[in-house]
Amino acid sequence: MVRTVIFDMDGVIVDTEPVHRYAYFQHFEELGIGVSDAEYATFTGRSTKNVYQHLKDKHSLAHEVGELVLAKREFFNLAFDEKPDLELLDGVRRLIEDLHQHNLELILASSASQSTIDRVMRRFVLGPYFSHLVSGEDFPRSKPDPAIFAHAASLAQSSQAECVVIEDSANGVTAAKAAGLYCIGYNSIHSPLQDLSHADLVVTHFQELTAARIAALETGALEAS
Structure with missing residues (x-):
């Protein structure tokens, strides 16, 4: 679970x-x-x-x-x-709220700088939903290096086998898998030329995901490569 x-x-x-x-x-x-x-x-x-x-x-x-x-x-x-037309991606606020309402812990692990993460959290009032905000600027190597996801999983209240990652980039999926984590690939029109075939599950819209579906995923006890 x-x-x-x-x-x-x-x-x-x-x-x-x-x-x-x-x-x-x-x-x-x-x-x-x-x-x-x-x-x-x-x-x-x-x-x-x-x-x-x-x-x-x-x-x-x-x-x-x-x-x-x-x-x-x-x-x-x-x-x-x-930029006045900067908005959250379609369906992601509903998913975040659904996950939060069903008591799933949310952690952000982004390659963005801490200042950019804070800007997004403030603009869209997302901070209260996340227990931790992890920035890639704190790590010597970027995705596909697994360090950022390994660290995020170590901060989680649950075990590694009870964590999943949602990523839209080939580098991000590779990093998640190398950290031994189940990965959902989000095939976004905003992230072209990304090979997500190595993700455990690929979706094209957040309507395909609910708290119930994510909670029920059989992640298994994965081993970091």
């Missing part, structure tokens, strides 16, 4: 991807570097710090990674605060 649901944020709870994309490409232009759509797709599920470490190494950028992260964050914060 499932007692804890670990949510990714971007592409699962809210579609901040267009805001991130705008901020990234504004910054790429400022830095004078080229990033293709195919390369950008590989950044999905990775922390901003990890992305800029990759770009610093690839393009021999003189800036420190911390400086690059802060510069991109300024672009993001301005765009986030000015």
Whole structure:
């Protein structure tokens, strides 16, 4: 029986991807570097710090990674605060409320920075539903490294076998499975080019999920790889 649901944020709870994309490409232009759509797709599920470490190494950028992260964050914060049509993904608030009403614990484990997580929690008043908010910026390696999900599961009130992850990215699903967790892949139109075939269950809309269905999932006692 499932007692804890670990949510990714971007592409699962809210579609901040267009805001991130705008901020990234504004910054790429400022830095004078080229990033293709195919390369950008590989950044999905990775922390901003990890992305800029990759770009610093690839393009021999003189800036420190911390400086690059802060510069991109300024672009993001301005765009986030000015975007009036930013909404939760269809059906996710109903699912969160349903899970909460049925006493399932909710944990957020996102590659986003803590400041971005806090912005989303405040804007949509989601904080009271989650027992823990875990940011990828606190880990040296991003998804597909399993550390963030292993840590989230360690914070849960339930056992690892009673936890499930909801993810929309190939990197996120890989990370969840490597942490030994059951993973629901959310095949979102907002997260293109993502192979979710290695998830235990794939859904295309949150209407397919209820607290009762998730609680009844047979997760088994998985072993981390």
